[in-house]
Amino acid sequence: MLEIKDLVKRYGKFTAVDHLSLSVPEGTIYGFVGPNGAGKTTTMRIMAGLLTATEGSVMIDGIDATKNPKALRERIGYMPDFFGVYDNLKVTEYMDFYAGTYGIPYKERGGMIDNLLEIVDLTHKKEFYVDSLSRGMKQRLCLARSLIHDPSLLILDEPASGLDPRARVEMKEILKQLQSMGKTIVISSHILPELAEMCTQVGIIDHGRLAAAGSVQEIMHRLTQKRVIYVRPAAEMEKMLRILEEQPAVQGLVENTLDAEFDFDGTDEELAGILKRLVLADVPVVAFREKEGNLEEVFMRVTGGESV
Amino acid sequence: MMNPVLRREAVTSLRGWKNFAVLTFYLGVTALGAGMVIYTGMFDNWDFSFDPQIMMVLYVVLAAVQMALITLTVPALTAGSISGERERQTLDLLLVTKMSSFSIVMGKLLASLAFILLLIVGTLPVLSLVFYFGGIKISAVLLMVGFMLMTALMLGSISVFFSCIFKRTVVSIMLVYIIMGVLCLGTILAAVLPLAVRDYNAVNMINLESEYWRIALTLIPNPGVAFFSLVDAQLGSNIVTRELLSMLNSKNSALNWIVENIWMMNMLFDAAVTALFIALSCRAINPVREHRHGGAERKPKKERKKGKKKEAV
Ligand SMILES: Nc1ncnc2c1ncn2[C@@H]1O[C@H](COP(=O)(O)OP(=O)(O)OP(=O)(O)O)[C@@H](O)[C@H]1O
Numbered sequence: 001m002l003e004i005k006d007l008v009k010r011y012g013k014f015t016a017v018d019h020l021s022l023s024v025p026e027g028t029i030y031g032f033v034g035p036n037g038a039g040k041t042t043t044m045r046i047m048a049g050l051l052t053a054t055e056g057s058v059m060i061d062g063i064d065a066t067k068n069p070k071a072l073r074e075r076i077g078y079m080p081d082f083f084g085v086y087d088n089l090k091v092t093e094y095m096d097f098y099a100g101t102y103g104i105p106y107k108e109r110g111g112m113i114d115n116l117l118e119i120v121d122l123t124h125k126k127e128f129y130v131d132s133l134s135r136g137m138k139q140r141l142c143l144a145r146s147l148i149h150d151p152s153l154l155i156l157d158e159p160a161s162g163l164d165p166r167a168r169v170e171m172k173e174i175l176k177q178l179q180s181m182g183k184t185i186v187i188s189s190h191i192l193p194e195l196a197e198m199c200t201q202v203g204i205i206d207h208g209r210l211a212a213a214g215s216v217q218e219i220m221h222r223l224t225q226k227r228v229i230y231v232r233p234a235a236e237m238e239k240m241l242r243i244l245e246e247q248p249a250v251q252g253l254v255e256n257t258l259d260a261e262f263d264f265d266g267t268d269e270e271l272a273g274i275l276k277r278l279v280l281a282d283v284p285v286v287a288f289r290e291k292e293g294n295l296e297e298v299f300m301r302v303t304g305g306e307s308v
Numbered sequence: 309m310m311n312p313v314l315r316r317e318a319v320t321s322l323r324g325w326k327n328f329a330v331l332t333f334y335l336g337v338t339a340l341g342a343g344m345v346i347y348t349g350m351f352d353n354w355d356f357s358f359d360p361q362i363m364m365v366l367y368v369v370l371a372a373v374q375m376a377l378i379t380l381t382v383p384a385l386t387a388g389s390i391s392g393e394r395e396r397q398t399l400d401l402l403l404v405t406k407m408s409s410f411s412i413v414m415g416k417l418l419a420s421l422a423f424i425l426l427l428i429v430g431t432l433p434v435l436s437l438v439f440y441f442g443g444i445k446i447s448a449v450l451l452m453v454g455f456m457l458m459t460a461l462m463l464g465s466i467s468v469f470f471s472c473i474f475k476r477t478v479v480s481i482m483l484v485y486i487i488m489g490v491l492c493l494g495t496i497l498a499a500v501l502p503l504a505v506r507d508y509n510a511v512n513m514i515n516l517e518s519e520y521w522r523i524a525l526t527l528i529p530n531p532g533v534a535f536f537s538l539v540d541a542q543l544g545s546n547i548v549t550r551e552l553l554s555m556l557n558s559k560n561s562a563l564n565w566i567v568e569n570i571w572m573m574n575m576l577f578d579a580a581v582t583a584l585f586i587a588l589s590c591r592a593i594n595p596v597r598e599h600r601h602g603g604a605e606r607k608p609k610k611e612r613k614k615g616k617k618k619e620a621v
């Protein structure tokens with residue numbers, strides 16, 4: 001569906017995207033994660049035909065995006081990170097305008113617009129002026145707009161930014177629905193856990209390079225060799241910490257006000273032994289468990305020192 | 309199918325009452341002014357007969373007012389067309405659609421000019437009054453309107469181009485006014501100043517014919533000269549044409565023809581400028597135009613050069 005090969009974008013001497021290669025199979029939701037300035041927007045703008053690559057190629061459905069912008073535009077729906085709306089225009093007129101820019105005949109527009117507004121749940125705002133909509137509604141409207149010519153690939157640059165938790169969930173629902181309609185979706189975000197819930201594949205990008213790619217589980221597995229153990233005593237914190245410090249397999253002990261965490265490098269038996277020691281030493285342990293891999297931490301580790 | 313950009317702007321601008329009010333006000337004032345001139349003209353003569361001269365004056369004044377209106381308002385109306393979309397962050401949304409750069413530029417240009425066109429067309433009935441009371445043919449009135457439209461398009465296309473390349477609308481407006489100053493005053497200075505500076509005898513020494521040509525050609529882009537030359541042609545009046553003819557006093561019939569039809573030359577000039585700046589605007593807003601000149605195709609060019617060198621060796 002989407003194949004990026006050795007994509008390079010330089011602004012003068014600065015390299016924003018540095019030999020980036022990735023491939024997005026048809027029907028997937030591909031998450032594009034990275035810290036600020038990683039090059040997500042730059043890459044997506046190149047995909048959308050709004051920017052030319054310095055080197056490399058972007059193939060969409062076998063079409064070279066940089067060489068055939070016309071064919072490209074029919075196939076992609078693009079939602080930028082920042083966008084504006086026109087004054088004095090109602091929601092239906094807004095949609096009608098963009099339908100016109102794709103050359104959709106007047107007759108077909110009505111039904112189509114109703115459908116799309118239904119998908120993004122804006123039917124009740126049909127006759128409202130677009131500039132009177134809330135941010136989340138504008139975001140959904142922009143999504144509907146990017147769907148107006150029934151593109152097979154959606155490129156969404158941080159569609160969830162600025163949305164409240166509820167709106168984020170709704171956005172996710174909409175995207176899942178679009179996926180079930182057969183669309184391929186590339187979506188960017190700063191937040192890996194947010195994407196992990198809905199993306200089949202993710203690519204972590206940092207300083208213009210692809211730092212890791214694959215399914216969320218794969219990435220987690222590859223990047224978390226250490227086990228992190230969480231302990232919470234009801235009391236006797238000092239005593240517990242003293243015992244833990246004595247254990248050779250315990251590293252990186254972190255003390256919080258009510259609980260503690262440590263990296264554990266040993267067998268299950270050894271771990272059970274530690275718990276036994278704590279209990280025998282009369283430490284009232286209420287919780288002692290292995291922490292699930294933390295996506296946030298993985299993200300921090302992958303995207304290098306500066307952002308931690 | 310109507311250009312979507314134009315259609316959208318039509319929908320939004322017809323919605324408010326402001327544009328409507330301005331239009332009504334302008335047409336009202338024009339009609340009132342014309343009515344007063346005609347009325348007083350009638351009562352000036354004891355037999356209520358009509359002095360055609362007054363109608364001529366009315367025609368020229370009306371046309372001149374519109375001409376001034378166009379040159380003053382078109383830059384302000386058009387200079388924000390593309391930069392406004394950029395500021396509002398809607399330009400990218402437009403560029404990713406299937407609309408070609410040309411349709412976007414034309415849509416924007418026509419939408420910005422639409423209001424001024426409406427004003428011009430709206431005053432057609434008043435201008436036709438002149439026709440009704442005699443004195444001038446309807447075809448002449450239409451030609452005058454056509455001339456104004458051409459001037460508006462020329463200024464508008466320059467303005468749209470600046471709007472494409474400058475982020476700030478103010479910069480574009482300033483530049484278009486500067487260009488207008490050059491067209492209106494600069495050309496006259498350029499035509500006349502060398503004569504004043506040069507020693508009269510020296511002028512006689514150099515090739516007079518080429519000096520005449522220089523003056524005539526320099527004045528072609530001037531909208532004011534062209535306007536009055538058109539008035540002269542239509543009314544047989546003597547505002548610029550005969551002045552120029554006698555000043556140049558050339559025996560060259562081609563040169564004389566150009567001087568007599570300087571308005572026509574001006575319209576051709578405007579058409580060429582319009583086409584040029586529309587083309588430049590299309591280039592300027594097309595985000596992927598670079599690939600023709602750089603990027604992907606740069607390598608083959610270098611290789612070709614190398615190849616040639618090898619052949620030469
Ligand atoms: N027009 C430009 N000229 C020069 N540098 C630019 C330009 N656009 C982007 N950059 C640089 O390219 C780098 C990547 O920017 P980009 O917008 O792609 O990052 P991003 O991953 O989208 O970040 P964010 O999460 O903040 O949106 C940044 O360092 C930025 O400063």
Ligand SMILES: [Mg+2]
Pocket residue numbers: 040041042081157
């Ligand atoms: Mg970004």
